[in-house]
Amino acid sequence: MTKNPIQTIRKSCLFLWILIFSCQYNFSQKNIKVKIIDGTNRIPLSHVQIKNLKTNIYSNSNEFGEFTIPNTGNYEFRKIGYISKEIQISNSDFIIIQLDINPSELDEVFVSSNHLPLHLKKAVSSIQIVSSEDINRANNTNINSALNRVTGVFMQTAALNTNRISIRGIGTRNLYGTSKIRAYFQDIPLTSGNGNTNIEDFELGAITKMEIIKGAASSIYGAGLGGTIHLQPQNAYLNQTNLQSELTIGSFGLMKGLININHGTNKHSFRAIYSNTHSDGFRENNKYDRQTFTINTNHFISQKDNLNLFISLVNLKAFIPSSINENDFINNPKSAAFTWKQAKGYEDSQRGVFGLSWNHQYHNNLKQLTSIFTSFKKSYEPRPFDILEENTNAFGLRSRLIGNLKLFKNNLHWTIGGEFFRDTNQWGNFENLYENFPTGTGSVEGNRFSDFKEERSYYNLFFETNYSITKKTTVSIGLNFNDTSYNLEDRFPDSSPNQSGSYNFENKLSPKFGISQLVTENISLYSNISHGFSPPSLEETLLPDGLINTNIKPETGWNYEIGSRGSILKNKLQFNAAIFQMAIKNLLVARRTADDQYIGINAGKTRHDGLELSLNYKIMNTDAINLKSFISYTKNNFKFKKFIDDTSDYSGNKLTGVPSNIFNVGIDINSKLGIYGNINYQHIGSMPITDSNSLFSDAYNLTNLKIGYQILMAQKLTLNVFLGVDNIFNEAFASQILINASGFGGSAPRYYYPGNPVNYFSGIHISYKI
Template structure:
């Protein structure tokens, strides 16, 4: 089914499949007493099945197992998820660089190609542009990562989906106070209040707030972040459940920007001297709220509804010389926008209306309205880093209205067919209010739409081994940010949406020897949206005729003995341009930049509920090409991290301490690359050996 011969990775997969079946048979026949295995429930696929029976590459990460860290961003939690490339830029002005099976790797800031959700509320706009900055790790319960064809059920830009869930309040009212500090004057203080409901109709609650600041690893990389999150939950007497979520984040961050290879080798901590005059930085302020409601109508039917609204303001100063802005078409060196957004998702679930079936029918609506302005980044005296004359003024709106259907039919005792259909559509409109001599009216609008079918056939070989094959059509529109600039500095309405055909074959095993997964996948994409170069902070994009992504993913985890656990994963992806791009460096067969061909992860942890705990992990990342011509690459690297802590409990008190060291052997490596940077400053260096330590005290009342 996979067209290319993947050689060693395929052989490894076949060995893995054989091993998983053998270990399942051994677990069933090698012991006289049955082993009681935990049921891992999965919500992301909306199939109401356990992890073992979900016909998709889906992984659940429990936050309680990731507490020996600062708790600032997802790189601390989402380690070792196969297929997920998570790069820390050491740059709080630009967010993390996330890609899944190669989708999203083109992003120079924010998240593209992956749908993000926080407590069921989208953290991704209708055009596919998302941020992770409002995910609160202090009150986080778990994360689910969904990759492969099944993720197309989430519509536009769903090369994968990451769904985070906040804890629900439980037990006695309690307060937790925590403080952590570390290298580069990192410090984080947080408070978490929580409590359960005594009876139906009363809310349980979790309220969390934190303050983080750092001088940064590199010159001009200081940052401050305030994040608050609240979740109230009502379990009502009629069986319905209501969650109300409120979230606020405020970030002020300097941007050190990238380095050339020579600059990185000379001093990875530096900011390019020429860029210091611009005081490049970003201020972000975002507030949102949302409500989810579920109600069983009877034993066979259930309703679910979600509604949300939010507001986001961003001001970003860029390193664009005044001479470049002499072009009357140029939008200036300061980006300033205010964005309002809201939406809803309503669905009906029917169970066993026909024998052994489950149906879901829903409608998702999302809307965004943005006032975007651009200013010169200098004043009349030629001083940079200040807001000057207006150079751009536009109102952008976009919305989608996606109906969708899902069905699951267990047509034989060991066989299940899952199918889905979603009509994904996105509507763009931009009204240009800055029309001057030499700068014409760039107003315009466009619509994108696609019918997205999906299907998966799964077979329970034994109660402990499940295999599946799946297919789905994918769809990804350009974001407003990607359309913002073209070769002539106007809106780039010529960008087409990407569409893909996605295939996957996988197997899962869950038994006394651990949880094992193996998947082989292929994605053929037409009109893929790829970088066309970044010059002076202006990222432009174009369409590639055809791209191809093929690969293998393996994962294993196991409770070895008492509280000793182990985890390992491996990912291989061969991501190439499958056709040349005229007037560019792209020829057929060249690698897509920003994507590591091989990744591996292994971790060992001693994790009792109380007392001493410790862990160590090793992460390998293959080289990453920096541009379409594959002219240079960030080298491969291996980093080791270690942590230790102690948890003490007595009556209503709990004390937790930890200490950790990352990049234990001081590897000099590149954390992420700026794909196709026109100035050759591709490299964003990662931190050397660094440490953190923390203490938290919890009191229940």
């Protein structure tokens, strides 16, 4: 019997339709796995509330930040401490959702300084977060304002390229830069092999957050005496593409341009930031030019693996006015030091940092984080007394396992790992013949008179654990083991004596113990005891005859601290308070041997007693206006417990270069109309300039103001214009002090770096979502 072809076609079409419908139904019912992470440090976020905006059905992410949804659609994600986000989820097997921290609820966010999932309010040490909101309160060219609002931190600024950061009095004795404080950009060390740290050259627009660990409380970052500054880059965001551009102009010829590009898909994201900054400077011989290029990419290549690439390049040329004597500071603060002006001294450098990080999740209770990195720096610095040429290359590796388990039915989080770092610094000095040429010629390179090659390396082995004894009590135990060595090769043929040599410091084992107790749901008490150390630089180990001082020892000390943090008055008032004591021995002192030349010696002990208090209060929080205030206060009582330098006994004197107190108060305002602004008052107390305490700097007060207007011009276009005034009342002050300066050839000592008088900046910021 012959089949009817029409019926056959109809049956085939019906079968095909049923098949397609069935496939579509099955596909639409396919569960989509979603993982929610902190947008800055990529820590999984548990207990995130997820709302289906169509059905109004709620669900929550599990302890690993994961959940599944049966249907596509629009969803809202909410978690205390983070900004809520609405996302349209389409068909996909696996989706990553990133949430950004809410600066007004920092106690609820996770800190990433030890890569263990820990709320800030449960931390056992003094950790303070500088959010992007804090950074944007001031101008976008100098990090000084943001850091000096952090209790216990003091940043002195001689120029945009000359700064010194101290934490709890550690680092104040370094004369021209920051030392004894470790810094990391994401997971890449910024501290060189000789212990010097430079963060001021990084573009502020590329930083979304800083976590500052005060004191020797970071086992996994080398147990530095001063602490650790952990910079978090502005991450590339998934599932969005936007372009931002900013132009800033201001006093003293300031002009800065910035371009910020982000592109992200479901699993890959890319961010590139370029900036170009120019300033003529307030003082003579103070011109500054800097270009930066920063790339940050994220790649979630599977549900268990993600890669992160970070690249930072900086090209800098900055002239150096140097310090001046008291008479010039009072009567002619714009002047540069005479010899530096005649030599037209400057710093010309190119530097780069490259890092690749791999995050692998073995299973829900174990993952591995591994980073490889390399960096370079080339610099040429003509100075009145010589010309310094340097070429530094570094590489290293950090890797650790991070896990959690149940111990007596309670959570135990742990990490164990190591870091290896090695850098090679080739440097040499040339004669500066500027005095042999007509005035205005500037520096002229002469014959080479030194040629060195330094190899500096260290490795840290570390272990840290957080154990929840109860839901309210957390105990932390950490241990760091360090091995540091230097090797110096004197390659100058006519060197006498030859300064070649090697030095291995005694291995250091630094323990840490801390405990945190939740008194209420929103208030915690914590206490910790920790050990730290800071090795001298190779230059500090050299004696006047050029030989290595094998008797010199690293500075070591113990930190004792008790504190409290939390919120009261229905979360309107957030507070952070700490009392600490540090006892440092084998104090390293820079003894001057010639103009701008020093050697290091161990000269005694110091005792650092301090009080730190910060308050943030929400005065008004309505749909129309948001008004809040902040107060921070630091009281320093730092003294030489025992300090004998040659024949001089300074025991009992105040520690040089540290203000007695620092006070900040300010108000922020944001309105629904788009108008925003802030005003900040800062008081810096007097500080001893000499170890003998015979000379003190004057206390000073600074008031800064910034106002702006932000408006949504179109659905995807946002415009932000702003105007700021720094040092409104034109206060004369020393923005940095050169401690224990000496006069040579009958000249007066040059102690002072004058700060900027009243100055202005304004800008326009445009953001476009593609």
